[in-house]
Amino acid sequence: MSVAGLVAVGAVAMVLTHWLRLLPLGFQAPGAVRFEDFVDLLTPYVVLGPALAVLARRRVGRRSWAVALLGSVAFVQGHGLHLSANSISYAGGEAPPAYLWDEVVGHHLWFVGLTVVVVVVAQALRTSPVPVRPPACVLAGLVGLTWAANVVEGGIVPVGAALAAGLAVYGWRTRRSGAGRLLGLAFGLSLVLVAAYGVLLGGYPQPSDLGWL
Amino acid sequence: MTAARWTALCAVAYNLLHHLGALPNGLGDAGGGTRVVDWLDLLTPYLVVGTALAALAAAETDRRGWRTALVGAGLYVSGHGVHLAANSIGNVRGSAAPVHLWDEVVGHRVWYAGAALLVVALARALVLRVTPATLALALATAGTWTTNALEGTTAVGSLAVAVLLAGWGARRADGTGRLLVVAFGTASLCLAAYGVWHGGFPAPSELP
Numbered sequence: 001m002s003v004a005g006l007v008a009v010g011a012v013a014m015v016l017t018h019w020l021r022l023l024p025l026g027f028q029a030p031g032a033v034r035f036e037d038f039v040d041l042l043t044p045y046v047v048l049g050p051a052l053a054v055l056a057r058r059r060v061g062r063r064s065w066a067v068a069l070l071g072s073v074a075f076v077q078g079h080g081l082h083l084s085a086n087s088i089s090y091a092g093g094e095a096p097p098a099y100l101w102d103e104v105v106g107h108h109l110w111f112v113g114l115t116v117v118v119v120v121v122a123q124a125l126r127t128s129p130v131p132v133r134p135p136a137c138v139l140a141g142l143v144g145l146t147w148a149a150n151v152v153e154g155g156i157v158p159v160g161a162a163l164a165a166g167l168a169v170y171g172w173r174t175r176r177s178g179a180g181r182l183l184g185l186a187f188g189l190s191l192v193l194v195a196a197y198g199v200l201l202g203g204y205p206q207p208s209d210l211g212w213l
Numbered sequence: 214m215t216a217a218r219w220t221a222l223c224a225v226a227y228n229l230l231h232h233l234g235a236l237p238n239g240l241g242d243a244g245g246g247t248r249v250v251d252w253l254d255l256l257t258p259y260l261v262v263g264t265a266l267a268a269l270a271a272a273e274t275d276r277r278g279w280r281t282a283l284v285g286a287g288l289y290v291s292g293h294g295v296h297l298a299a300n301s302i303g304n305v306r307g308s309a310a311p312v313h314l315w316d317e318v319v320g321h322r323v324w325y326a327g328a329a330l331l332v333v334a335l336a337r338a339l340v341l342r343v344t345p346a347t348l349a350l351a352l353a354t355a356g357t358w359t360t361n362a363l364e365g366t367t368a369v370g371s372l373a374v375a376v377l378l379a380g381w382g383a384r385r386a387d388g389t390g391r392l393l394v395v396a397f398g399t400a401s402l403c404l405a406a407y408g409v410w411h412g413g414f415p416a417p418s419e420l421p
Contacts, residue, residue: 032311041323045287052283065270069266070259070263072286073259073262073286077294081295083294083315084316088315095305096305097247098302101297105255
């Protein structure tokens with residue numbers, strides 16, 4: 001598969017797995033858990049697998065690998081903490097320390113890790129021809145929407161918006177490459193969406209608390 | 214630093230950090246319903262997986278070795294995270310469903326499967342010497358593998374993996390093979406003896 005194809009697969013995986021909570025599966029799996037909790041165990045592999053494959057194809061140096069793997073560990077760790085704490089909260093409520101591990105520690109580690117991996121991949125793609133075609137723009141838009149929804153629903157708006165701002169700036173600074181333009185589009189859009197949500201609702205109530213998810 | 218030294222550091226980290234749960238009362242309350250060891254335990258994946266991957270980089274392992282190690286690292290970190298949160302919540306709320314499922318069933322199995330794959334990746338790539346220090350680390354690893362299997366309720370699966378790793382080590386004619394036999398042969402014997410003695414694998418903490 002081409003490098004652009006791997007990037008597309010990683011982006012599709014990120015979008016799909018980060019909307020798993022919308023699946024109408026509910027409490028059907030054994031042990032008072034939802035089927036999507038078990039599906040969610042695959043998230044780190046399907047998101048990070050293509051990202052790390054891109055780095056292997058681009059033959060990045062040891063430093064890039066070290067940073068990407070550090071980000072990957074933070075992503076997987078944060079995701080694991082969130083997964084079990086969220087599942088337990090769903091069955092028995094958010095009493096301490098479930099909320100802490102799910103929303104505070106889990107989400108922050110997860111999204112900081114994802115940001116680190118995205119930065120390393122974007123750096124690796126600076127000199128690689130990633131075509132900016134309508135499907136790629138749509139995918140970038142979906143990534144931006146997913147990021148915005150996740151930071152609002154995940155209760156990490158300040159950090160999530162700051163990370164998106166950093167990625168949007170990085171995309172702008174590397175706009176000569178296709179990857180830079182797509183990065184700018186995705187995370188610029190997510191910033192706009194988060195800002196619009198805050199203005200329209202006068203703050204950041206979680207969409208699930210409003211009955212939207 | 215050499216691959217052998219990174220591996221030794223990895224073994225030290227594994228043996229120390231996989232016994233954090235044994236610290237008395239989790240070193241006390243850390244606020245928000247958590248204990249101090251919960252926060253220390255957040256470092257476990259970085260120290261164990263980080264040193265393992267550094268050893269593989271120093272040994273210049275091949276593509277297959279990296280694939281094995283990265284899948285193992287993913288399982289290790291994911292399972293550990295799932296376990297850590299569920300265990301911490303379980304300390305406050307008890308092990309009502311689905312706490313036990315995520316902590317003991319999914320968390321431990323995924324975590325230890327990842328540890329086994331990391332051992333495979335390291336053993337493929339490294340040629341270690343048998344010295345008093347490496348023997349001591351191999352024996353400590355046997356102890357940790359055994360106690361984790363028993364307390365983590367993964368005894369049958371962990372025994373099977375230990376037998377396979379020891380068998381692989383026995384077929385190799387090098388220092389790494391001998392250390393595999395010492396670590397996982399000893400773990401196999403300890404687990405088997407415990408199982409025969411108790412007529413099963415009750416967790417040590419639950420014994421009268």
